[in-house]
Amino acid sequence: MNSPNNPTPHFPSQIQERETQEEEELALLLKRYLSKNDQILVQKTQMGGREAYIGSVTLEWFASSVRFASHLPLFHHKINPETDNVEIDAETIDEIQQRPLDWSRQAPLAQYLAVSKSHKFPPVLVVINQPWVDNSTAEEWDVNGRAIKSVTDFMPLDKDGEIGLLDLSQEIAIFALDGQHRLMGVQGLMELIKTGKLQRYKKDKKPLDVFVKVEDLRQLYKVDSVYLQNLAKERIGIEFISAVVAGETREEARRRVRSIFVHVNLMAVSLSKGQLAQLDEDDGFSIVARKIAVTHPLLKDKKERNPRVNWNSATVTAKSTVLTTLQALKDMSVRYLDYKFTNWKSSDQKNLIPMRPEDNELEEGIAEFSQLFNYLASLPSYQRMEEGIETPKLRRFSFEKDGGEGNMLFRPIGQIALVQALGILVFRKHFSLEDIFTKLRHYDTVGGFSGMEYPKSLWYGVLYDPYKKKVLVSGRDLASKLLIYILGGINDDFERAELRRELAINRHVGAGQSMGFEGKFVKPREVGLPEVL
Incomplete structure (x- = not known):
């Protein structure tokens, strides 16, 4: 039995003290080495039979201590000093180890x-190299x-x-090896911090002839100097x-190094524009487009009908049952x-990237865009979808398999215009x-948006290429101007004359002639503008 003068040891307390002591000893040991x-x-780590070592370094160390892969001694005589890229020729074509x-x-x-x-x-993935690697007579x-030791010393x-x-x-x-553009970005950050x-x-x-300036960042994004200075001490994985391992x-x-680089980059598939629009949480236009795509009755998924938004691709095929794409919705949101x-967009003058808008602005933007789609949904062409007519029938040109109405409202480029x-x-x-949609509903009712492939259509030669028999993406801006005109938005005589000239050029058929709205060749000056709605 234990006496009061000799109590039972408090083992948990002793264990805790021992652990604390060990932690302090470990901290001192690491401090001495680090x-x-x-x-x-x-x-x-070990994968594929090869060792690697994972840690972290400060951004400042990363920027100053790591070089681009093109600077490997193997390439020194083939480096373009201005771009830091390897010059490709017969000697280096098999030795290129990174993208330009x-x-x-x-x-x-x-x-x-x-x-x-x-x-x-x-x-980032980096390669460690030592001078002896490039000296064939070195004792290593x-x-x-064959190397008798590895480049790395662990x-x-x-x-x-x-x-x-x-x-x-x-x-x-x-x-x-992988992360040269991250290195480039961090080096740029260090220069921005040091020089302003x-x-x-x-x-x-x-x-x-443009610069990103700290003063601009301070004014637009409220970035202070202390915050910028502290970024240099942040750490990156x-x-x-090893450039060479034993044996x-x-x-x-x-x-081996080249193979690693190739496979790292093959696995890194670039996101499509649609996928970027899905994920972007900083771009206000992308946020609004996503919200409308999943909430507006014209676009959102419903059990009794096919999906109406293609979330990944930027295009819609003739036989696709969707109405539009997320990328097109993002473009519409911007325009x-x-x-x-x-x-919401970056300042072209200051060359800065946009930042996420305030929540109240986003709510206002969503409301504005939603109201627009309420009106778009009232167009007779879109109303026909509610009657059970699928989009391919409304989209396809008359000469395509199963035929169609050639309606520009079912082409993303027409929607954007x-x-x-x-x-x-x-x-x-x-x-x-x-007022606008009162006119557009009438214009749609009389077939103004349909039959793009026929000369009588205003969109012939503008959004439809009669030679290649396909949609003409480059005609978006002209189509937009023509829509503004027919809706009464162009009153200046010079602007109207210039618009008529552009239209005649787009309907040009050669030999100083253009395609008239009656389907006959006419002189370019005889191509007129339609009446204002």
Whole structure:
């Protein structure tokens, strides 16, 4: 029995004290090692029979310590010093290990990091190289040209050899294998922080006469200097692989590194414009388009009918049962609401990317766009869908299989042209939607939007190419102008004359002639404009 002077030990308390002591010892140990600039704490991984090391580094370190993959010594004599890209020729075609750098992306990426509070770059994949790799007589190669050691120097800190320190001493060079544009963006951010401005470039690094400036960011996005300075200390994930591992020849190592790069990029499938519109939470126009697509009666999914919105593709085939695409809705949102919400798009003058609008603005934008679609749904052509007529019948040209009405309202480009015209009329010329759609309903009733493939149609040669017998996407702006005209939005005689000239050019058939509305060849000056509705 324990006496009062000799109580039973309080084991939980002792365990906690021991754990605290061990944590402090570990912290001191790590501090001693990590205070050195030439070591980084990593975890060793293994996949495909090869080791890699995962850790994190500050953005500042990443920008200053990692180079583009094209700078590998293998390419030094073939580097374009202006673009940092490898010059492709007979000698290097089998050695290219990365895509060409697109320098037009640097400023947007840097600005994204600077102004988006929820910014995030995924981890980068880098290659560690040492000078001996490119010296065939170095002692690290055996008589058969195989490496007797790996480029990476890893010192394990645990008994299983999974956690440890990776040597990144001065003679080691590091190259971005996957993530060169992230590197470019971070380097741009560092330049922006240090100099207060960042030069914008074309794809090939030819400078543009514009800059992203900290002062502009401060005014438009309320970004302060302290916040920008702290960004340099943020950390990005990084995975290291060896340029050469023990037992490899230099050629085998090069092929392995190239194979990794190719497969990393093959797996990274680019998002379509429609998919980007689905996911974009910063672009106000995309947000409005998504909301309308799932809530408006004309567009939202209903059990008793086919889906009316293609969420991925930017096009609609002749036989497709959808009405439009999410990308088209996004384009319509831009062309209608941009005149009212001018701050939703980036300033061309300041070359800045847009930020998510305030919730009250988004609600107002959704209300405006929803009202527009209420009116669009009242058009006789769209009313016919409610009667059970499927969109292919209304969309297809008369000469296509099973025939159709060739109605421009069932082509995304026609929808965009119409809404673009309505945006100008409503927000710039202050027409009322009620008056506009009174005219449009009559125009639709008499077939104004149908029969695009016939010369009598205003859209022949504008939205329909009579030679290739397909939709003419390039005619969107002219179609929009013509819609503004027939709705009474062009009163200036010079503007009307110019519009008539453009129409005659688009109906040109050669030999100084154009296609008249009666289906006969006429002189271009004889192509007139239809009457205003």
